[in-house]
Amino acid sequence: xxxxxVIEGSHAIAEAAKVCRPAVxxxxxxxxxxxxxxxxxxxxxxxxxxxxxxxxxxxxxxAASVILGAAAAGTRVFSATSSQGAxxxxxxxxxxxxxxxxxxxxxxxxxVSSPLSIWNDHQDAISARDNGWIQLWAxxxxxxxDMIVQAFKIGExxxxxxxxxxxxxxxxxxxxxxxxxxxDQNMVDEFLPPYEPLYKLDPKDPVTMGALAQPEYYTEAxxxxxxxxxxAKDVIEEVAEEFGKKFGRYKGGLIDTxxxxxxxxxxxxxxxxxxxxxxxxDEMRAEGIPVGIVKIRSYRPxxxxxxxxxxxxxxxxxxxxKNISMGMExxxxxxxxxxxxxxxxSPDILxxxxxxxxxxxxxxxxxxxxxxxxxxxxxEKVSEMEWYKLDVDILPEGI
Amino acid sequence: MADNKQRLTIGLVAKPGSTLQYxxxxxxxxRPVIDHEKCIGCKRCADSCMExxxxxxxxxxxxxxxxxxxxxxxxxxxxxxxxxxxAIEMVVEEK
Numbered sequence: 295x296x297x298x299x300v301i302e303g304s305h306a307i308a309e310a311a312k313v314c315r316p317a318v319x320x321x322x323x324x325x326x327x328x329x330x331x332x333x334x335x336x337x338x339x340x341x342x343x344x345x346x347x348x349x350x351x352x353x354x355x356x357a358a359s360v361i362l363g364a365a366a367a368g369t370r371v372f373s374a375t376s377s378q379g380a381x382x383x384x385x386x387x388x389x390x391x392x393x394x395x396x397x398x399x400x401x402x403x404x405x406v407s408s409p410l411s412i413w414n415d416h417q418d419a420i421s422a423r424d425n426g427w428i429q430l431w432a433x434x435x436x437x438x439x440d441m442i443v444q445a446f447k448i449g450e451x452x453x454x455x456x457x458x459x460x461x462x463x464x465x466x467x468x469x470x471x472x473x474x475x476x477x478d479q480n481m482v483d484e485f486l487p488p489y490e491p492l493y494k495l496d497p498k499d500p501v502t503m504g505a506l507a508q509p510e511y512y513t514e515a516x517x518x519x520x521x522x523x524x525x526a527k528d529v530i531e532e533v534a535e536e537f538g539k540k541f542g543r544y545k546g547g548l549i550d551t552x553x554x555x556x557x558x559x560x561x562x563x564x565x566x567x568x569x570x571x572x573x574x575x576d577e578m579r580a581e582g583i584p585v586g587i588v589k590i591r592s593y594r595p596x597x598x599x600x601x602x603x604x605x606x607x608x609x610x611x612x613x614x615x616k617n618i619s620m621g622m623e624x625x626x627x628x629x630x631x632x633x634x635x636x637x638x639x640s641p642d643i644l645x646x647x648x649x650x651x652x653x654x655x656x657x658x659x660x661x662x663x664x665x666x667x668x669x670x671x672x673x674e675k676v677s678e679m680e681w682y683k684l685d686v687d688i689l690p691e692g693i
Numbered sequence: 694m695a696d697n698k699q700r701l702t703i704g705l706v707a708k709p710g711s712t713l714q715y716x717x718x719x720x721x722x723x724r725p726v727i728d729h730e731k732c733i734g735c736k737r738c739a740d741s742c743m744e745x746x747x748x749x750x751x752x753x754x755x756x757x758x759x760x761x762x763x764x765x766x767x768x769x770x771x772x773x774x775x776x777x778x779x780a781i782e783m784v785v786e787e788k
Binding site: 392393394395455492493500501502503504505506507508511514515518 | 699701702703704705706707708709711712715717
């Protein structure tokens with residue numbers, strides 16, 4: 295019988311990381327990630343997590359470097375970060391993906407400076423999207439915990455060999471108490487075999503990793519990372535299904551859908567806002583409004599084919615982006631438009647920048663922007679991209 | 694490259710010594726030229742070079758003579774700066 299507990303999201307993540315038996319965990323504390331690694335270091339100190347070394351570092355750059363080195367030495371590694379800490383890790387994150395070293399990073403999503411903000415949005419992870427890491431996005435505490443286990447299995451698959459970032463909304467998941475099924479160690483052991491590295495640093499058989507590539511080789515080396523990302527589309531689906539069979543919980547592979555039967559306006563987003571969207575959609579469906587949700591679980595690789603299939607019957611799609619690619623628009627909005635370009639009969643797409651720096655997203659907000667989707671469907675004039683609820687009154691004059 | 698093309702490995706893993714295949718002197722602007730008359734064979738050029746490009750190429754019975762491996766020399770000029778007898782001149786690279 296599975297053990298249920300009402301625990302904080304961070305603790306659920308720590309428990310999930312524990313049963314994956316990492317050999318090295320390294321991190322530097324940063325809000326709102328701190329509880330995750332605090333819990334893990336406590337588990338190691340208490341002897342709950344055996345054969346694992348926790349390395350305290352003086353910065354996130356070093357923490358990332360430690361897990362890169364430990365992964366290169368052939369061990370299973372875990373870290374967690376957020377916001378400015380993630381930004382400080384970026385250089386190493388590129389190297390780790392380029393060296394094809396698997397590992398899992400729990401990213402407690404938070405806005406980035408400046409202005410300083412500790413609250414949730416998706417800017418930190420979105421800005422890291424092109425570094426080769428697989429990016430998975432969790433909706434709630436249970437999915438975040440389950441995703442950690444799946445992430446190790448996906449990244450360590452010999453077809454992939456890439457590090458995986460599990461994104462969980464800062465505070466909204468990390469500091470929220472929810473009922474979570476604690477993963478059973480024996481079942482996880484059966485699901486996730488010990489890590490077998492393809493190469494490792496070994497004095498008896500020395501190798502250099504991430505060696506210099508002349509122009510004759512660099513393109514091909516980068517292509518291989520891209521190819522592994524494309525292969526990951528299948529592996530993410532396979533692992534999600536296997537996890538579902540083993541643990542009795544299935545939350546979708548690349549994407550998940552909600553109330554999509556006959557949906558004319560479809561809402562798309564990632565992370566915990568999906569929960570609010572589901573409540574809003576429930577209320578609207580009760581009133582007979584044909585609206586559904588597509589949740590993106592895997593942002594990189596971007597599930598182009600799955601989204602095309604899911605959005606076949608949709609008339610208008612509203613994308614909720616908790617990020618902004620400065621000078622352009624929301625990143626998911628751009629990617630979705632690219633995915634549906636040249637697809638016959640593809641829906642109109644509206645983009646909304648929403649919830650930046652922890653601004654609350656309510657059920658009313660979701661309903662309001664859904665109404666804009668229906669207005670677009672009726673042929674009314676609706677702006678294609680909107681900074682939702684932008685308070686022009688507090689802007690300086692002339693802007 | 695066509696005749697000795699190597700296969701890539703996942704993550705570009707290289708065995709020891711294999712970096713010798715990658716000639717890194719391709720972006721040099723200046724090249725060091727050693728005047729063997731002035732050279733006193735002290736080896737300071739070789740010791741100060743971070744690429745190990747200068748090497749002992751001859752011994753005339755009295756002193757060692759040094760040459761530069763231009764496959765790896767990046768033209769930084771440290772050897773010319775360090776040479777105690779100004780035997781090394783940095784000249785513009787001409788392809």
